[in-house]
Amino acid sequence: MSKNTRKPIMAVTMGDPAGIGPEIVLETMQSEQIYDICNPFLIGHRDSLEIAAKLRGVTDLNINLISEPEEALFQHGTIDLLQTDVANDAVIEFGTIQKDAALRAYSYLVKSIELGKQGRIDAVSTAPINKAALALAEVPHIGHTEIYQALTESDHALTMFNVHKLRVFFLSRHVSLRQACDLVTRERILDYLTTIDAELRGIGFENPSIGVAALNPHVGEGGMFGTEEIEHIAPAVRDAQAQGINAHGPDSADAIFAFNLDGHYDCIPSLYHDQGHIACKTYDFPNAVTITLGLPFMRSSVDHGTAFDIAGKGIAQGESMIEATRVAALYSQMQLDHRERVGA
Structure with a gap:
């Protein structure tokens, strides 16, 4: 063309x-x-x-x-x-x-x-x-x-939910919640952030800002409510930053989607299916669409x-x-x- x-x-x-x-x-x-x-x-x-x-x-x-x-x-x-x-x-x-x-x-x-x-x-x-x-x-x-x-x-077919200003990716989708927790690993998150960054740059985002959702309530509360943030999510974000990726977090999942709507981030990688879907469909169900990058x-x-x-x-x-x-x-x-x- x-x-x-x-x-x-x-x-x-x-x-x-x-x-x-x-x-x-x-x-x-x-x-x-x-x-x-x-x-x-x-x-x-x-x-x-x-x-x-x-x-x-x-x-x-x-x-x-x-x-x-x-x-x-x-x-x-x-x-x-x-x-x-x-x-x-x-x-x-x-x-x-x-x-x-x-x-x-x-x-x-x-x-x-x-x-x-x-x-x-x-x-x-x-x-x-x-x-x-x-x-x-x-x-x-x-x-x-x-x-x-x-x-x-x-x-690397990549699913992105789009609802107005909300752009949400999914680390895991059609698996049980128990399996989804097991899939939250440093290596998988880093690979996912790398893919998201490359795909968004490919459609014109010069330096996409990526806000990573936490898995546990209150970002694990220093390990009291789970250690995934300490052992996997935060290290993966640091690894991505070391590669020049504009990644941030983890941020509490009960607030991060509002941050996206306020313009803090260009997109949110959610860590499991319902975490992202609930936010998008509650915001505007009829206008929630799926983009495959x-x-x-x-x-x-x-x-x-x-x-x-x-x-x-x-x-x-x-x-x-x-x-x-x-x-x-x-x-x-x-x-x-x-x-x-x-x-x-």
Whole structure:
């Protein structure tokens, strides 16, 4: 891709068509705001999009079928649609786990990865998929992050929660709380801080300030409530500082997220799943989105599922999908501008 200040090219994937994906991507592709900040096109199936339009009472649906991103018009009022032609004859039933629905959803992700690896898109925003449906379709990966990491062969796919000014990373995620405590080691924290620093610099943060959360109440109270801060977390922060990383802490987890909102830090590495998720979702659940860094392109996702219980009723709200697409476009623009500045 040429080095300039053009708007990023954004693929939007439809997600599992048995869920609310078609409705929320339709709403996203109707958002004038999105076209102001990126050049979006949809990867999905025409029949699902047309059904979603009917459910939402959209009578002026204008679809431009494309086979390559280069054929897109990128004009608000026209939806550029790249159909993957997988399970074309499937009859999708809303609200149920179906093999064909999962095959379609997976094909959208595979296509976005193919385009991303070729440098033909800058970012992708993904609507929800269903893990049980993926398993039924014998997809060899459990979810979005695993699919993108495996198929891009990325060693350091990094999940960042973004809610307005809050940027939160996770030292551990889908493990028990007991296991999460065992994973709080000096070596893992240092490695994580190094990765966070490199990824944020890669999208334009010159010297990212990283505030590290404590594990125990009151930062362990000098060892009275646990020694992880003394034995692992503080030493890892010092190790990172010795490498030129602008890391700080550990700070008490009951206050550090407020520090981030006040501008003290650019981001917070939380030490386990709920520590960061509770802060973000309490602050603004609908606008909590996931960003995956460390891939050849920017990737974002909503922080909700396929919502089978309301699928096909025409009542799904696209606020989170629009926000996921908006945030990915903004970070992608930062990345493009940074690469232009440094001549990458």
